[in-house]
Amino acid sequence: MNMALIEAGNIRKSFGSLQVLKGINATIEQGEIVTIVGASGAGKTTFLQIAGTLMKPTQGTVTINGTLVSELRDKELARFRNRHIGFVFQFHHLLPEFTAVENVCIPAFIAGITKYDALRQAKEILGFLGLEHRMHHKPNELSGGEQQRVAVARALINNPDVILADEPSGNLDSHNKKELHELFFTLRNRYHQTFVIVTHDTELAGMSDRTITMHDGQLV
DSSP: OOOEEEEEEEEEEEETTEEEEEEEEEEEETTOEEEEEOOTTSSHHHHHHHHTTSSOOSEEEEEETTEEGGGOOHHHHHHHHHHHEEEEESSOOOOTTSOHHHHHHHHHHHTTOOHHHHHHHHHHHHHHTTOTTTTTSOGGGSOHHHHHHHHHHHHHTTOOSEEEEESTTTTSOHHHHHHHHHHHHHHHHHHOOEEEEEOOOHHHHHHSSEEEEEETTEEO
């Protein structure tokens, strides 16, 4: 039986008088690939950011792998996020002045891993993702699909408990989109990785273990 990896309890989030999340209760299990779907403005990204500790809820709790992260102070939270959570965004946010392998190493350097070990891990992951011949290229020399795979490698470098992805294939053509979606399942099988993915892509939602539908700040 899988254990609960993320538990969100009665998550509410308001911006001024606008209530974006209205009491979300959700559990994500270890090794699950869960997609979150719903119309724009339903609160999907807000929920993902709260689950990823990038934003604090107005009310409610988030527990990740037994740690009540909603109670951590900023410095502890930054350390926890770096070690336990990987992020993949629609716009890959690679640093243009660094090569692919250097971009992948950055979270490892922040975590205090030695340069030798960080480079070894980064090269291993990039090789697994089919980018061994592109690791010394800068982002502007890579295709959109390659850039997004570098972003996935960066999310994996610290072997996080969970990878949170916000519209990860939103900018890709259908071929690269399909490759990226299949990659998530390969990574789950290889690294026992857990994924929570906000998406408008019905094909990806159909492939996932479970789909959570949000409507107007609530789970349907």
